[in-house]
Amino acid sequence: MISIKNLQASIKDKKILKGIDLEVKAGEVHAIMGPNGSGKSTLASVLAGREDYEVTGGSVEYFGEDLLDLDPEERSQKGIFLAFQYPVEIPGVSTTNFMKTAINKVRESRGEKALDAVNFLKLMKEKMKLVDIDQSLLSRSLNEGFSGGEKKRNEIFQMAMLEPKLAILDETDSGLDIDALKIVADGVNKLKSKDNATVVVTHYQRLLNYIVPDFVHILYKGKIVRSGDKNLASELEEKGYDWIKEEAALV
Amino acid sequence: MSTEEQILEELTSKEYEHGWSVDFEADETPLGINEDIIRFISAKKEEPEWLLEWRLKAFRLWQEMKEPKWVNVSYPKVEFQAIRYYSAPKQDKKPTSLNEVDPELLKTFERLGISLQEQKRLTGVAVDAVIDSVSVATTFKDKLSELGIIFCSFSEAVQEHPELVKKYIGTVVPSNDNYYAALNSAVFSDGSFCYIPKGIRCPMELSTYFRINAANTGQFERTLIIADEDSYVSYLEGCTAPMRDENQLHAAVVEIYAAKNAEVKYSTVQNWYPGDKDGKGGIYNFVTKRGICAGDHSKISWTQVETGSAITWKYPSCILKGNNSVGEFYSVAVTNNYQQADTGTKMVHIGKNTRSRIVSKGISAGKSQNSYRGQVEVIKRAENARNFSQCDSLLMGSLCGAHTFPYIDIKNKTAQVEHEATTSKIGEDQIFYCQQRGIDEETAVALIVNGFAKEVMNKLPMEFAVEAQKLLALTLEGSVG
Numbered sequence: 001m002i003s004i005k006n007l008q009a010s011i012k013d014k015k016i017l018k019g020i021d022l023e024v025k026a027g028e029v030h031a032i033m034g035p036n037g038s039g040k041s042t043l044a045s046v047l048a049g050r051e052d053y054e055v056t057g058g059s060v061e062y063f064g065e066d067l068l069d070l071d072p073e074e075r076s077q078k079g080i081f082l083a084f085q086y087p088v089e090i091p092g093v094s095t096t097n098f099m100k101t102a103i104n105k106v107r108e109s110r111g112e113k114a115l116d117a118v119n120f121l122k123l124m125k126e127k128m129k130l131v132d133i134d135q136s137l138l139s140r141s142l143n144e145g146f147s148g149g150e151k152k153r154n155e156i157f158q159m160a161m162l163e164p165k166l167a168i169l170d171e172t173d174s175g176l177d178i179d180a181l182k183i184v185a186d187g188v189n190k191l192k193s194k195d196n197a198t199v200v201v202t203h204y205q206r207l208l209n210y211i212v213p214d215f216v217h218i219l220y221k222g223k224i225v226r227s228g229d230k231n232l233a234s235e236l237e238e239k240g241y242d243w244i245k246e247e248a249a250l251v
Numbered sequence: 252m253s254t255e256e257q258i259l260e261e262l263t264s265k266e267y268e269h270g271w272s273v274d275f276e277a278d279e280t281p282l283g284i285n286e287d288i289i290r291f292i293s294a295k296k297e298e299p300e301w302l303l304e305w306r307l308k309a310f311r312l313w314q315e316m317k318e319p320k321w322v323n324v325s326y327p328k329v330e331f332q333a334i335r336y337y338s339a340p341k342q343d344k345k346p347t348s349l350n351e352v353d354p355e356l357l358k359t360f361e362r363l364g365i366s367l368q369e370q371k372r373l374t375g376v377a378v379d380a381v382i383d384s385v386s387v388a389t390t391f392k393d394k395l396s397e398l399g400i401i402f403c404s405f406s407e408a409v410q411e412h413p414e415l416v417k418k419y420i421g422t423v424v425p426s427n428d429n430y431y432a433a434l435n436s437a438v439f440s441d442g443s444f445c446y447i448p449k450g451i452r453c454p455m456e457l458s459t460y461f462r463i464n465a466a467n468t469g470q471f472e473r474t475l476i477i478a479d480e481d482s483y484v485s486y487l488e489g490c491t492a493p494m495r496d497e498n499q500l501h502a503a504v505v506e507i508y509a510a511k512n513a514e515v516k517y518s519t520v521q522n523w524y525p526g527d528k529d530g531k532g533g534i535y536n537f538v539t540k541r542g543i544c545a546g547d548h549s550k551i552s553w554t555q556v557e558t559g560s561a562i563t564w565k566y567p568s569c570i571l572k573g574n575n576s577v578g579e580f581y582s583v584a585v586t587n588n589y590q591q592a593d594t595g596t597k598m599v600h601i602g603k604n605t606r607s608r609i610v611s612k613g614i615s616a617g618k619s620q621n622s623y624r625g626q627v628e629v630i631k632r633a634e635n636a637r638n639f640s641q642c643d644s645l646l647m648g649s650l651c652g653a654h655t656f657p658y659i660d661i662k663n664k665t666a667q668v669e670h671e672a673t674t675s676k677i678g679e680d681q682i683f684y685c686q687q688r689g690i691d692e693e694t695a696v697a698l699i700v701n702g703f704a705k706e707v708m709n710k711l712p713m714e715f716a717v718e719a720q721k722l723l724a725l726t727l728e729g730s731v732g
């Protein structure tokens with residue numbers, strides 16, 4: 001599905017990603033872990049097409065296409081979804097209205113007709129149930145005054161609505177209470193299929209008990225320094241990052 | 252004496268000297284203004300003597316007045332003698348139905364998305380279309396007249412209801428109120444007139460579409476809305492103008508009178524040609540709009556969406572004379588490229604327990620300047636007056652400007668006045684968030700801007716709101732990236 005080769009990116013001349021290699025296939029779940037500031041969100045942003053970051057080297061192929069050549073909205077329309085670590089507030093625009101605009105833009109890009117009100121509401125109802133989100137939250141201004149957990153749940157609701165091929169969840173677990181964590185993880189699992197893939201960025205083993213990864217990667221100082229299966233996450237939980245840092249220092 | 256005054260005097264006296272006379276068969280006057288031009292207009296309209304005298308008095312006052320200067324608006328001098336003050340569209344007789352209206356005209360309306368046919372059929376809106384000073388299509392009049400509602404062109408009202416016109420004209424906006432109001436009073440060509448009798452709730456939105464047509468024709472509409480006791484009316488005014496190079500002056504006057512328990516809701520979408528990307532051309536829009544809540548428990552509510560014009564100078568105001576009367580002002584003003592908008596409101600609290608509410612949303616893009624000027628005045632005997640003002644500005648890019656000038660003048664200690672103001676920028680992270688959900692940049696901006704202006708947009712009647720939303724997006728097209 002997506003093939004990242006030697007990806008390098010910087011912001012304001014500061015090198016942040018220093019050669020990332022990652023291959024994600026349909027049906028897989030990948031977890032990316034790593035200490036604060038190692039570049040996890042940067043990787044997510046670069047894949048989503050944020051212009052602040054300058055790609056200085058490497059390549060990203062997505063379904064055989066050069067991803068880096070596409071506008072952010074085109075990437076989204078082609079199935080890339082990013083659940084933001086810090087979702088943005090848009091005053092005066094309800095989630096409902098926002099989603100209606102988004103869905104119809106995506107449909108338009110595929111040459112499909114806009115969803116009428118009835119079918120849109122039907123879709124909403126169905127997805128609301130999936131992530132157990134309240135109607136009243138969706139009629140409020142997007143993310144404005146939402147609690148941390150509500151924001152994260154809203155991100156997953158949007159993901160459910162857009163049914164992406166590649167979902168990147170950037171610390172969606174942080175700020176969630178244990179019940180919400182289960183609901184969100186449950187939602188993600190239900191949306192999983194053999195045709196889509198999920199990349200979860202997280203600091204905690206906890207989430208990975210619910211969303212079980214096929215691969216775990218450790219990002220440190222802009223590089224993937226170690227990859228393994230889900231046991232790598234448990235190992236990290238026990239030992240912390242020091243051994244990784246020491247290992248990296250030796251290289 | 253300023254050069255302009257000099258020219259003015261020279262020209263006016265010269266005309267007299269040469270005994271210049273007007274061809275009453277003509278469909279338009281020559282360029283410029285003098286007493287004969289005013290006589291021509293008045294005669295053309297077969298006006299009663301008192302109205303001609305009223306116009307002439309206003310003209311004499313205007314000649315004594317000075318063109319106002321504003322700090323935040325700049326533009327080349329208006330050449331008042333280069334304007335044509337009257338022109339009628341080529342048309343033999345007044346149509347009695349849409350079928351008789353010039354199809355070209357109807358096509359223009361359709362292009363603007365405001366086909367009369369459609370509106371008549373779908374929305375039940377009665378439309379009085381003013382094209383270049385003469386009313387060409389009035390619909391739904393019969394239905395309204397059953398209720399005793401008068402909704403017609405101003406000229407028609409002068410012919411058919413002179414007593415009402417005489418009683419109310421100039422009572423809310425006196426002809427010496429300001430420079431442009433005086434000019435309007437002297438040369439106003441046509442406009443709309445509306446009277447809602449006692450106890451009647453007007454069952455449909457009354458709507459007028461104005462449009463500037465022939466080149467060099469300054470537009471001087473005059474609108475008079477009278478809501479008698481216990482009545483209600485919602486009135487819509489919408490404007491568009493075709494692209495053109497020369498600046499066009501527009502100086503309208505709107506007067507609203509609300510008697511005891513009456514409510515008037517006045518909504519405008521203003522979309523005149525703002526000039527091109529370099530600031531060339533565009534309409535100068537100097538409007539005087541004022542309403543008086545004359546009776547107790549009356550209410551006047553202004554809602555405006557201002558997207559057009561090179562220069563907008565407009566302060567719809569309320570005089571809250573009746574006890575417990577309410578004034579409201581909801582405004583969205585968008586400026587892009589080189590547009591300049593200086594708009595706001597004035598709430599004058601005179602009666603007891605009067606309340607006013609001001610919500611102003613300014614959006615500036617390009618190199619435009621957007622100023623809000625609001626005045627809240629509470630006179631000495633106005634016990635328990637309340638005002639709430641909210642002024643928000645949204646900036647796009649770093650070359651535009653937003654300015655807020657609240658003036659507060661309180662002479663009664665029981666008054667409660669609140670003012671809130673915010674300034675924000677459309678954030679790149681907001682746009683990126685939208686893009687990440689498949690929404691392109693233009694649509695994202697439209698979405699964010701409409702969200703910002705929502706509180707005001709919600710006040711518009713449904714059929715207007717959709718159009719207004721599109722307009723906001725259109726005005727800001729190309730202002731990002």
Ligand SMILES: Nc1ncnc2c1ncn2[C@@H]1O[C@H](COP(=O)(O)OP(=O)(O)OP(=O)(O)O)[C@@H](O)[C@H]1O
Binds near residue numbers: 036038041
């Ligand atoms: N706009 C920016 N300007 C300057 N530095 C930035 C900017 N954005 C990110 N960085 C830097 O890039 C580095 C990587 O940041 P990033 O957000 O990708 O880390 P992360 O791995 O997601 O961390 P966390 O676990 O705390 O979320 C950090 O040192 C950060 O300060």
Ligand SMILES: [Mg+2]
Binds near residue numbers: 085171
């Ligand atoms: Mg991060």
